Amino acid sequence: MDLCNCIDPPWSADDLLMKYQYISDFFIALAYFSIPLELIYFVKKSAVFPYRWVLVQFGAFIVLCGATHLINLWTFSMHSKTVAVVMTIAKVCTAVVSCATALMLVHIIPDLLSVKTRELFLKNKAAELDREMGIIRTQEETGRHVRMLTHEIRSTLDRHTILNTTLVELGRTLALEECALWMPTRTGLELQLSHVLCHQNHVPYTVTIKHPNVNQVFSTNRAIGIPPTSPIAMIRPRSGKIMTGDVVAVRVPLLHLSNFHMNDWPEPSKRQYALMVLMLPSDSARRWHLHELELVEVVADQVAVALSHAAILEESMRARDLLMEQNVALDLARQEAETAIRARNDFLAVMNHEMRTPMHAIIALSSLLQETDLTPEQRSMVETILKSSNLLATLMNDVLDLSRLEDGSLELNIRKFNLLAMFREVHNLVKPIASVKRLSVSMTLAPDLPQYAVGDDKRLMQIVLNVVGNAVKFSREGSILVTAQLERPEALRDSRVPDFYPVQGDFHFYLRVQVKDSGLGINPQDIPKLFNKFVQSDVMTTRNYGGTGLGLAICKRFVNLMEGHIWLESEGLGKGSTAIFIVKLGIPDPRNELDHQIAFPIQSNSNHTDFSGLKVLVTDDNGVNRMVTRGLLARLGCDVTVVSSGRECLQAISQAGQNFKVLFLDVCMPEMDGFAVAAHIQEMIPHQHERPLLVALTGSTDKATRENCFKVGMDDVLLKPVALEKMRSVLAKLLEHGSQCKSR
Amino acid sequence: MLNFAMDVLRLQQQHSQLTYSLFNEGFLDEQFTQLQQLQDESNPDFVSEVVALFFDDSDRLLENLGKALEKEPIDYKKLDAHVHQFKGSSSSVGAHRVKNACIAFRAYCDENDRAGCIQCLQHMKHEYYLVKSKLQELFHLEEEILSAGGTLPLIE
Numbered sequence: 004m005d006l007c008n009c010i011d012p013p014w015s016a017d018d019l020l021m022k023y024q025y026i027s028d029f030f031i032a033l034a035y036f037s038i039p040l041e042l043i044y045f046v047k048k049s050a051v052f053p054y055r056w057v058l059v060q061f062g063a064f065i066v067l068c069g070a071t072h073l074i075n076l077w078t079f080s081m082h083s084k085t086v087a088v089v090m091t092i093a094k095v096c097t098a099v100v101s102c103a104t105a106l107m108l109v110h111i112i113p114d115l116l117s118v119k120t121r122e123l124f125l126k127n128k129a130a131e132l133d134r135e136m137g138i139i140r141t142q143e144e145t146g147r148h149v150r151m152l153t154h155e156i157r158s159t160l161d162r163h164t165i166l167n168t169t170l171v172e173l174g175r176t177l178a179l180e181e182c183a184l185w186m187p188t189r190t191g192l193e194l195q196l197s198h199v200l201c202h203q204n205h206v207p208y209t210v211t212i213k214h215p216n217v218n219q220v221f222s223t224n225r226a227i228g229i230p231p232t233s234p235i236a237m238i239r240p241r242s243g244k245i246m247t248g249d250v251v252a253v254r255v256p257l258l259h260l261s262n263f264h265m266n267d268w269p270e271p272s273k274r275q276y277a278l279m280v281l282m283l284p285s286d287s288a289r290r291w292h293l294h295e296l297e298l299v300e301v302v303a304d305q306v307a308v309a310l311s312h313a314a315i316l317e318e319s320m321r322a323r324d325l326l327m328e329q330n331v332a333l334d335l336a337r338q339e340a341e342t343a344i345r346a347r348n349d350f351l352a353v354m355n356h357e358m359r360t361p362m363h364a365i366i367a368l369s370s371l372l373q374e375t376d377l378t379p380e381q382r383s384m385v386e387t388i389l390k391s392s393n394l395l396a397t398l399m400n401d402v403l404d405l406s407r408l409e410d411g412s413l414e415l416n417i418r419k420f421n422l423l424a425m426f427r428e429v430h431n432l433v434k435p436i437a438s439v440k441r442l443s444v445s446m447t448l449a450p451d452l453p454q455y456a457v458g459d460d461k462r463l464m465q466i467v468l469n470v471v472g473n474a475v476k477f478s479r480e481g482s483i484l485v486t487a488q489l490e491r492p493e494a495l496r497d498s499r500v501p502d503f504y505p506v507q508g509d510f511h512f513y514l515r516v517q518v519k520d521s522g523l524g525i526n527p528q529d530i531p532k533l534f535n536k537f538v539q540s541d542v543m544t545t546r547n548y549g550g551t552g553l554g555l556a557i558c559k560r561f562v563n564l565m566e567g568h569i570w571l572e573s574e575g576l577g578k579g580s581t582a583i584f585i586v587k588l589g590i591p592d593p594r595n596e597l598d599h600q601i602a603f604p605i606q607s608n609s610n611h612t613d614f615s616g617l618k619v620l621v622t623d624d625n626g627v628n629r630m631v632t633r634g635l636l637a638r639l640g641c642d643v644t645v646v647s648s649g650r651e652c653l654q655a656i657s658q659a660g661q662n663f664k665v666l667f668l669d670v671c672m673p674e675m676d677g678f679a680v681a682a683h684i685q686e687m688i689p690h691q692h693e694r695p696l697l698v699a700l701t702g703s704t705d706k707a708t709r710e711n712c713f714k715v716g717m718d719d720v721l722l723k724p725v726a727l728e729k730m731r732s733v734l735a736k737l738l739e740h741g742s743q744c745k746s747r
Numbered sequence: 748m749l750n751f752a753m754d755v756l757r758l759q760q761q762h763s764q765l766t767y768s769l770f771n772e773g774f775l776d777e778q779f780t781q782l783q784q785l786q787d788e789s790n791p792d793f794v795s796e797v798v799a800l801f802f803d804d805s806d807r808l809l810e811n812l813g814k815a816l817e818k819e820p821i822d823y824k825k826l827d828a829h830v831h832q833f834k835g836s837s838s839s840v841g842a843h844r845v846k847n848a849c850i851a852f853r854a855y856c857d858e859n860d861r862a863g864c865i866q867c868l869q870h871m872k873h874e875y876y877l878v879k880s881k882l883q884e885l886f887h888l889e890e891e892i893l894s895a896g897g898t899l900p901l902i903e
Contacts, residue, residue: 022889073882112858167810295864360884363760366757366760367760367761367764370757370761370764374761379753389757393757427896428896428897429896430893430896431894431896431897432755435754435895459748602797625804625832625834625835625836625839626800626804626836627797627800627801627835627836627839628795628835628836630797630800631782631839631840632798634782634790634793635781635785637785637790638785638790639786654780655790671831671835672861673828702831702834702835702838707842709852723838723839724781724838724839726777727781727784727785
């Protein structure tokens with residue numbers, strides 16, 4: 004045979020098989036070629052495929068496989084060596100590529116698988132999130148409902164509105180069939196149906212609090228389901244067998260104000276609860292969901308809070324009303340008291356005047372009577388009348404003073420006064436009486452006592468007199484020592500005066516006055532009582548010594564008003580006693596010199612009061628007139644010279660160096676009258692501006708005299724006797740006029 | 748207890764009673780008040796000095812008047828001059844009634860009515876002595892009050 008390596012298959016029965024193989028190979032090749040094309044096409048379409056070079060590899064592998072199968076088609080018949088070589092090359096390549104691909108797939112496939120796993124995982128996650136979203140949404144909705152409910156409930160402070168709103172809103176939110184509220188009765192042993200949503204009935208149902216269902220509900224703060232047959236669920240009257248839906252009950256704590264004590268919550272047993280029952284519609288197959296139960300619990304709490312607020316508000320309103328009533332009552336009482344005080348003051352004022360006037364009349368007339376001629380008998384009678392009326396006057400004054408002191412309407416007359424002079428006066432007053440009783444009174448004033456002080460000197464003197472008077476009264480013999488000194492505040496803080504807290508200061512000082520006597524003495528036990536009104540040591544004292552017993556009480560009041568303290572010391576009966584008081588007085592302002600104790604008021608005139616140093620000459624033959632006129636002018640501040648005749652007047656004028664500004668001339672004088680003097684002066688000093696002003700003094704009122712005066716050159720005419728103010732105004736006018744003249 | 752203070756009070760009451768009656772009954776008028784106003788701390792005895800001078804002057808004047816009325820014939824001019832003086836001083840002092848008496852006397856004097864003058868002189872003397880004694884009493888009371896340690900009442 005020839006050297007052809009081809010196999011020469013004859014077309015035999017094997018031809019069919021060959022044909023099938025041929026066709027299959029062809030289709031395989033076709034498929035093999037189309038797969039990569041499809042792959043390329045679709046991958047190109049998608050953008051996401053990450054493994055492109057794998058694809059290329061795979062494509063190459065498939066193409067080569069396809070090529071192999073295609074080339075196989077030529078091997079079925081006689082083929083040349085070239086075909087064989089090509090076939091071989093193709094096969095080799097295919098082998099290489101397929102191996103490479105196989106190796107690579109080992110890496111690729113786990114990745115692809117993991118993608119798949121991730122996908123699955125994400126899907127699960129998404130499902131979970133969806134579920135959670137569902138839950139959140141539900142919760143949010145619940146919350147919204149609760150907020151809305153709360154808002155509704157809290158928008159009112161009326162108890163009934165709160166409860167009704169609760170039921171209505173709950174019913175709406177949860178689509179309930181029935182909703183009811185059981186409130187504890189007053190006794191606390193039963194629950195009474197108080198609010199119902201739908202079915203209003205007027206017959207109050209009650210359920211005992213001991214019912215097991217009730218206990219069940221009260222024992223927990225959760226909403227729990229109760230059997231529909233329970234009495235608390237039997238809200239409507241039984242009419243046929245109506246299947247009711249699920250029933251749930253929850254407790255509502257009722258908080259009372261009194262429950263809230265500091266750090267002291269009430270024990271659960273004392274707490275009162277109401278019971279809220281909720282019924283689902285019977286015709287639906289709904290069951291209570293957890294979130295709905297939570298909603299109910301939250302609402303129950305809110306209701307409790309709202310109710311407590313309402314209760315608090317009620318309390319406070321009640322308290323406020325009570326306070327207002329009390330206020331009104333107090334106001335009324337105060338007005339009545341004020342009216343009473345005013346009435347009393349008016350009464351006192353009237354009585355004061357009414358009682359004092361006749362009293363004064365009696366005293367004055369009795370003393371006048373004393374001055375007349377009386378028989379000794381009559382005289383002693385008059386003296387007794389006088390004494391008694393004096394006593395009565397004193398008593399009235401004391402009582403009236405004390406009552407004014409007590410209601411605080413007494414005020415001190417604060418002014419500057421001479422402290423030393425006051426003590427001297429007291430001494431002078433006391434000396435004669437004491438000497439009658441053969442008692443010696445010695446008054447010692449400390450050298451550092453200021454001469455002037457600021458305070459109520461009249462009342463201070465009253466205190467001193469009272470105290471010294473008591474000393475004199477209750478001493479039969481011996482001596483009375485009065486000492487007055489400055490008191491240092493430090494010295495005062497001792498056990499004897501525990502309530503007295505004197506304060507050091509620059510504008511005041513404390514005066515301490517001590518009156519020591521060697522008289523009856525006082526029982527130390529009686530000392531505290533002495534300052535009480537109407538009290539004297541004992542009855543015998545009153546009988547023997549008289550007096551009203553008010554003196555010390557008044558003194559104490561005055562001393563207190565002066566921010567001081569008064570007390571008595573005694574070692575016992577028969578051992579004498581010492582009265583001590585300390586009062587606060589002001590230190591007078593050295594700049595203020597106007598508050599002297601003025602005996603006569605000075606009428607002030609604002610303009611032209613400065614006549615000080617004005618040189619005037621008064622000519623009058625009448626000594627009294629001279630003196631009076633001189634006094635008048637001296638009071639106005641003038642420098643007055645007096646002469647008793649016209650001649651002397653002219654002599655005075657003609658003296659060298661004279662500078663009399665004003666001349667007062669009496670018109671009616673013997674020898675040379677005022678007219679003549681004036682005429683002479685006109686001659687002597689012709690120039691008006693050098694001449695003194697001339698004023699005529701006359702006692703006659705007729706016009707002729709007046710005209711003559713002016714004719715003669717007088718500047719003014721005054722009618723005797725001249726009043727101070729008239730003199731002042733005339734001088735002022737004259738000086739003004741005079742200065743006008745001179746200025747021309 | 749305030750009995751000794753009551754003495755001062757009593758004196759003061761007497762003083763004010765007397766003053767009141769003096770003014771009320773016309774013995775004194777506002778001029779006297781003026782004099783009292785001129786009295787102060789720098790011039791504490793002004794009133795009493797003036798009044799003392801008045802008494803002296805008046806005693807002398809009345810004596811002169813009495814003598815002048817006894818003369819024959821009566822020098823009415825001189826009489827008038829005397830009374831003029833008296834009138835002047837009494838009005839300066841505020842002795843109201845005395846002043847009025849002087850005015851009456853001058854009227855008689857103008858008419859040269861001797862009997863009237865004599866009668867009037869008596870009247871003048873009477874008034875003068877009255878007011879003199881009252882003033883003396885007043886001053887006495889004032890002395891007593893001052894020596895008892897009291898203060899003179901404020902002039903209204």
